Structure formats: structure tokens, C-alpha cells
Amino acid sequence: MLFLVISGNIDIVVKDRNDLLQKELDLMLGSDIVLSDSEEKANEIFMELKTQELEYGFRNPQYYNYSKHFFEFNTEIVNSELFKLIQKMPKGALLHAHDTGLLKADYVLNLTYCDYLYVCFQENNVNFLFSEDRPTTFCGTQWELVKDKRYSSSGAEKFDNELKKYFTLVTDNPKEVYNNINVVWNKFQNYFINTAGLFSYKPVWEQYFYDTLKAARDDNIMYLEIRSVLPPLYDLKGNVFDSIATAESYKKILDKFKTDFPDFFGAKLIYAPSRLVNVEVVKNYVEIAKEIRRKMPHFLAGFDLVGQEDLGGPIKDFLAELIKSSDEINYFFHAGETNWYGTSSDENLADAIVLGARRIGHAFAIVKHPLLLEEVKKKNIALEVNVISNAVLKLVEDVRNHPLASLLAQNMPVVISSDDPGVWDAEILSHDFYVTFMGVASKHADLRLLKKLALNSLFYSEISNKDKALHEFDIRWTKFIDSIVKDKW
């Protein structure tokens, strides 16, 4: 009798334990997705690959890649069978991406082979300028044609290798080189400064955007929302254009790309200038955004401010100005891209929410804010999470500690994005999906999470023809599933 009672207790406890854990899995992002029979088969393939790798890492943490720096495992990822599947997988939309940080260093290096490109090397920086004649503007040292410099130096290969260092954060010993957050942010911001003269030459600007759209399409992305500071572009004659013209340039290229690739669903612009300015400048920014909307009503998705949040320009300072236009302009603020707690950068999260942001960029700090999490859920504000960016830019070392894990568990409205993948030599979105799936999400998180993340990216986008896009996604997803199931069975 006693035995039976005890045995009963044990059964109840085991059931309680399993129920608790199962209820959590049922709560997790993606748990509402019901898989078809084919998807179940595909899921088996995904989970077999995932489990194998994770269990090996669990037993041998020295070989578990995702606890290392991204630069130490980036080159290994491309050999992963699971990564190859994720590359082929339709991923919906790319929603948090900065225009001139999307393509890899090799691509940027290739741009320096263009004619009429002058370079000026300074102590730790480089300037570029396209010009018919040798530029006369002051540059610290002297302007030389890249072509001349490349072939007059100690070999084009050595020259190119040196030049490429300006186009990437990748280094052999990242933990030593980037020993605090400001070091890596300095190098990161120098990338944009160093490449400014190269990219803002109108023909290069347009080519870069065209190739970005192509890279997105190649990575199985249907639609893109691109953040841009909209720098003034220039031409060989020395003409300089304004921010509106830069936006128009984007629109023109987008139209051309859609003609060339009618299966691509398009792109929209988030005007995102620097936050390190005063309120008068922000007022002017908003006017520019409105002007773009007037001229290209279907092209502007909205407005944001960029720059290392800890260094200043808290949204709070611009609250009075920004609230005036919150009914007219959609906001997509960066907020809480910090590991400080209780600082102005952390509290940007509250400002983004009260300003009615449609989505919040990063929101890394939001797990420390239970009420803000509630608000975000209630108002259905998507959080644009960029795991690899946060790791490279030193918010978190081991991606298993990324707050996204907790957001996924709480079924928060999350989209996965890539921020500036080219600067760390990642694919335009696949690496971020892969690291999220393998390094951040639960071992039990499966194909349903991946599908949900892809669907979320369309759902929380400002895409004009959302229903059509979702329908097309469904078709492509089914094709993808069928192709991998067919390969296997």
C-alpha cells in the first residue's frame, strides 16, 4: 500500500515537471505554428543536425563555437549543413539594416578598382574621392589615384590587403584588439567615415544599393527596409546633391531592380541620421523625412536616429520635437543598445514606446524592464534583434547570454536582423538566423521558430502589399520544404 502511494507521488511529480517544461515550450515564439506532414519531415532533418551539434558542444564546451567570438567561428559556419539549409530557407524581410554596412570587405575593395578614384592616406585613416582631376581639398597628406598607388606600391596584393583592413572589423585576435566597447565602436564608426567618399559618389552609391538588393534576394529575402543617413552624393563634375536626391537615387535603383527581378517585393527607406545633434537639427531631420514622404509616399517607411547610444543624444532630449510628428511619421527608434541599466541609453526604450514606435532597434536592455516588456507586447511593437552585431560590438560575449533567449521564451514580438553584416563578413541575414537558432534559442526550438521569425519579418514590416507577400512567402516556403524533404527521402 505504502509503495503504491509513493509510486503515485513519483508519477505526479514527474508529470508536474514535464508539464511545466512543456507549457513553457508551448509559450515560446513559434509554438503557434502547426507543421504540415512535409514540414514535420523537414523538421526532423533540421533537428537532427541541430541536436547533434549541440550535444557535442554540451559535452565538449571547448569545441562549442557560439561561445567564442564571431570572428573565430564565422569561417566554420559556412561548412555547416544546417547553415546551408538556412541559406536556402525563405527568410521574409530584412528590417534592421544600415545601407553602407551590408556588403563584405571584398566587395568594397573591388569598388576601389573604379576609375577616377583618388585616395589620401592619413595616420590611421583613409579618404576617398572620385574626381576627374587631382582633388585640391585638404586631406592632411596628399591625394593620389588609387590605380597609381596600387601599382606603384610594393605589389597590388599587399596594397589591397592593407586597404581591406579599413573595410572590415574582422581581425585574428578580436578579444585583444577590441578590449573595450569604445575601441570597437571607434573602429566601426571609422569604417563609415573612411568609406564615405567612396560610397557617396553617385554611381557607386547606386551600384552598392543595386548589389545590396541582389545580395538580399540571393539570401532568400523578399523585401528590405533600409536605414540610411542619406548623405549628400556627388559626381565627377563636383556637383553635390541633397538628402532628398539621395532618397530619389534609391527609389530609382529600386525600380530598376524590380524591373530586372520582378519576383523581388521591394524595399522601403527608414531615414536614420545621427543622434549626436541638437534639437534644431532633429527638427530639420523630421522636415526632410516629411519632404521625402511627400515626394515618394510609398517609399518612406519612417524615421530613426543612429549612433552609439551611450555617447549621447538620448531620445528624451528630442521628445517634445518628435511627438509633434508622431501621427505623420512612423518611428523605428534604436533604443536600449547598451548593457548599462538605468542610464539615458537604457531609458531610450521608454521614450521609443511613448513616441509610438512601430518597431524598436536592438532593445538589448529591455529584459531588465518588465513593464516596458508588457507595453511592447500590448502595443505589439516588434523588437529588431541583431545578435551577431551585439556580439561583435561588445554588448555580450557568449551569445547564449543574449537577452533574445528570454524574449523568445516570453513570446515577445521579435524579428531577427543583421544590422551591418558586411562589416563583420557575414551573409546579409543567414548568419543571424543560424546563430539565433543554434546559439541563442532553446535546444528544443525547431523549424516552427524559424518559420515564425520569417513570418514576423513580413508581418511587422511596412511592406505595401502585405497579404500578397505573405501568400508568396507561403508558396516559396512550401517549395523549400518540398525540396529538402525530397533530397532526403
Next chain:
Amino acid sequence: MLFLVISGNIDIVVKDRNDLLQKELDLMLGSDIVLSDSEEKANEIFMELKTQELEYGFRNPQYYNYSKHFFEFNTEIVNSELFKLIQKMPKGALLHAHDTGLLKADYVLNLTYCDYLYVCFQENNVNFLFSEDRPTTFCGTQWELVKDKRYSSSGAEKFDNELKKYFTLVTDNPKEVYNNINVVWNKFQNYFINTAGLFSYKPVWEQYFYDTLKAARDDNIMYLEIRSVLPPLYDLKGNVFDSIATAESYKKILDKFKTDFPDFFGAKLIYAPSRLVNVEVVKNYVEIAKEIRRKMPHFLAGFDLVGQEDLGGPIKDFLAELIKSSDEINYFFHAGETNWYGTSSDENLADAIVLGARRIGHAFAIVKHPLLLEEVKKKNIALEVNVISNAVLKLVEDVRNHPLASLLAQNMPVVISSDDPGVWDAEILSHDFYVTFMGVASKHADLRLLKKLALNSLFYSEISNKDKALHEFDIRWTKFIDSIVKDKW
């Protein structure tokens, strides 16, 4: 008119923003504490010191210490005025502490000056044994009197410095030396293996415990719950005693200490043997716990299992056995001391909860488990958080990413403890309080948090005379506050 409407909107938005953030502060752990006038004055002192240091770090992250490895800022902490205040502050109870990891390397080194101590150096390890005659047990190389070895070697100082390395994890370049979690855990576990023969000599064992109680009292701790594997002790004659005798040894020393220091509120034992065993051994463990309780009913606080959770011995395997005694023995399981998600180590959290644990050790992974967090709150299970331990043992690098921040924000039942502070050269509890307050908690978290954490440690303890202890805490706290206010005003 329009101006007035807009201005009204702005006021509402600013109010919404401030309300949101204030409501979160009102939710935070410690927010229910009402400060007296004197405490308000003391709080000003605390917050002035805290704010000054944090704002400097916010502007100059290269100088912000708590993002570095603990070994890189440990020696600087002791110069902090705030740290000195925290040392003097009554901190209540120490609830998560492993008996032979509490005192610093210098103390351990000093023990090797005892007579009759033999040493045997192996390749990377060392063995100690007290004996009247040269030990005859096999040790790989040869047994020598420490005294002989110390003075026959190339100088006592050099010998001591070499020996001390076995007694600490501290090293000059921790990030390079400990490049994955298993490396640091190996070194950590070797500390316990290397010192076993030294500590389990009965007179040393008893002296170590007496000095631990003294260190706790000196660090303004009133009461201690000590985890022990209860190793067999031995004497010079070669007698070996059982685990029950080890517990009795503790009880005897505790009684002596309380006679010497009647203001100390005592200690209880959590029997916590290794988890890397089979279920039969666990069954035997539980019998030992019951036997201790029979013999010393007021000395045993409860039962736990120890060892690196990722390596095995998940609670799940012992569920059936452990549930049988859950009405008789209090459980204080280590669970979720991992940055894996969805693994057996992560899921130990669910097992600890269904087994009715009074408190959970570490619970590092619990922020990824919204339902387990709810259960813990509903059942009022305290989480014993050890920030510095988690940083040194490589669960998290930057303490600002420690999940404790989120637990504090959610007003979870948290106690701060120190795990094995001696092994990383920290004070017995003050460093953990300091790092929690400065590096983990919100910039806005103030004296109320510190007081709450101290009160929680008594509230969630198994102390016999809780009301009396809380009353005495109140007296000591008031004295502390008065002393610092008097110093300042």
C-alpha cells in the same frame, strides 16, 4: 490654440515616459522599504559615491571596472569608499557558501606551516597528508615533510608562491588562461582535490571552520548556512571518521564559537555531496542527511547536490528517490548554473521546483523560463545568486549582463551570496554585495536594495530564532546608519 494642444500632448508624453520608468522603479526589489530620515541621509552618501563612479564609467567605458574580469578589478575595489561602507554594513546571512572555498589563498598557505604535514608533488597536482611518520600510501612521486621541502628548496618565499598557486584561481591573464568553461572548472575542482588532504585533517578542518565563522562575523554576517560534502576526516594516528562525525565536528566548533562570540547567531549545515553518482548513492546520501538530523535536529538545514551541472547527474535521474524524502528533508538544490538552454542542466530548475526546494542555488538560467519564474515567485522560493562566482566560472563575462539585473527588476525573491569567495580572493560576502550594487543593479537602485538583500538573507534562511535575528539586525542596521550619518554631518 494649436500650440496649446501640442504642448498638452508633450506634457502627457513626458509624464507617460516618467511614469513608466517610475512604476518600474516602484516594482524593483527593495522598493517596499521605507527609509527613515537617517537612512535617507545615509542613502545620499551611498548614491553620491555610486553615481559618481557610474557616470565616469558611462563616459569612459575603458575605465569601467565591472565589465572587466574580476581578477582585473578585485584589488581596486578595496580602495572604494563605497566598498568600505558595504563592508561595515550588516549583511544578515550567508546562505550559499561551500565550506572549504571560503578563505583566501594566504590563509590556506598558512595552514601548510602546521607540523606533521607531508606533501607529494605530481605533475600538475599536489597531495597533502598529516602523519606522524612518512606516509606509505602511493602518491605517484614521493611524500616529503612540507617543512623540509620549504627550507631545502630554492627559498621559502619561492616555495610558498608556487604552493599558493594551488590554492587560488587568481591569475594575471584570466581571459587567456581560462579560455573555456571546462578549463576554469577543472582548475576549480582541482583546488578541492589538492587541498583535500590538508583540510580533512580533523584539527585543520575544525580550525578552518572556526576561522570561517570569524571571517563571516568580521564581514558583518550574523548567521551562516554552510554547504559541505562532509568528507571523512582523519587524525595523526591514521583514524578515519565518517560523514556524521564531520557534521558533529562542525557542531562542536559552532558551539565553541558561539561561546567565544555570543553576538553571533550561529550556523546550519546543508549536506551537499557530489551529483556525479548513481541513484543508489543518492539514496545513501539521503540516509546520511536523515541520520544527521536525528543526531543534531537543529543543526541540519537541508540537502543539496554539487558539481558542474553540465557534466551530468541531472536531478531528473534522482527524482523518484528524492521525492520520497521531500517532506522530511529541506532541499536547496543547485539548478540552472549554466548558460545552456533546454539541456538537462537548464531543466534542473524544473526538478528543483517540483521537489519543493526551499531555495535554488544560482538559478542563472531561470530568466529564460517565464513559467518557472512564476512558480518560484508563487512558491516564494529564494534564488541564491552568486554574481562573482558566475563571472569567474565563465557563465558571464560582463556582470552587467548577469540575469540578476532582470530578477531584481521583477522583484524576484533573491538573496546574494558568494559561493567560494576564497578561491578568487574575495571577502566572504562584501565583494558580492558591492558588485551587485554597482555592476548589476540599476543606476537608480539605492540603499533600499541593499537593506532588502540583507533582510532577504535572514528571511529566506532556516535560522531557528528568526524574529530575534531580525530584531537584532534592525538594531545593528540603525547603529550602522547612525555611524555613517554622524561621520558625514
